[in-house]
Amino acid sequence: MPEGREKVLLRLRVNGTEHQTAAFPSRTLLEVLREDLGLTGTKHGCEVGECGTCAVLVDGRPALSCLLLPLEMQDREITTVEGLAHNGNPHPLQDAFVELSAAQCGYCTPGILLVAKALLEENPHPSREEIEEALGGNLCRCTGYLKIFEAIELAAERKAGNVTQRRRDAEECAV
Numbered sequence: 091m092p093e094g095r096e097k098v099l100l101r102l103r104v105n106g107t108e109h110q111t112a113a114f115p116s117r118t119l120l121e122v123l124r125e126d127l128g129l130t131g132t133k134h135g136c137e138v139g140e141c142g143t144c145a146v147l148v149d150g151r152p153a154l155s156c157l158l159l160p161l162e163m164q165d166r167e168i169t170t171v172e173g174l175a176h177n178g179n180p181h182p183l184q185d186a187f188v189e190l191s192a193a194q195c196g197y198c199t200p201g202i203l204l205v206a207k208a209l210l211e212e213n214p215h216p217s218r219e220e221i222e223e224a225l226g227g228n229l230c231r232c233t234g235y236l237k238i239f240e241a242i243e244l245a246a247e248r249k250a251g252n253v254t255q256r257r258r259d260a261e262e263c264a265v
């Protein structure tokens with residue numbers, strides 16, 4: 091994208107932290123996150139809104155950072171993949187992705203994790219179809235969709251406490 095002539099001061103709230111940076115107004119949120127704020131977990135893909143690789147959350151909702159202008163994001167709460175962990179502990183989705191090997195090259199994973207986070211917050215018990223629909227805009231070049239869907243289901247079960255209960259049931263049966 092061609093740069094504007096003069097840089098403007100941007101105030102962005104990302105992962106709960108206020109950032110100030112000067113950037114050309116034509117820069118996309120994706121570019122500012124990666125190149126000015128050093129948050130390189132958000133990935134460059136098609137840059138035209140078709141692959142979902144650059145997905146972040148804006149006020150908790152999935153959004154494509156390659157299509158957003160940071161100037162319009164100044165009063166919004168932006169979440170990137172770097173903001174998923176809490177107090178140094180991975181998000182349940184991250185744990186499930188690791189356990190089920192749901193990331194292959196991992197390039198699509200940050201965007202998918204954020205879209206899945208928004209899904210589970212809105213719908214804690216999504217069906218397989220609902221997961222597939224939510225991730226409809228996120229392309230995985232490695233095409234490992236099955237593991238991705240299973241990892242999201244596992245994280246949903248854990249959030250609901252079902253896995254713990256299932257383990258307890260199994261232990262009681264074994265006595």
Ligand code: FES
Pocket residue numbers: 133134135136137138139140141142143144145154155156157
């Ligand atoms: S890089 Fe934004 S949708 Fe592909």
Ligand code: FES
Pocket residue numbers: 192193194195196197198199229230231232233234
């Ligand atoms: S894991 Fe490689 S693009 Fe999805």
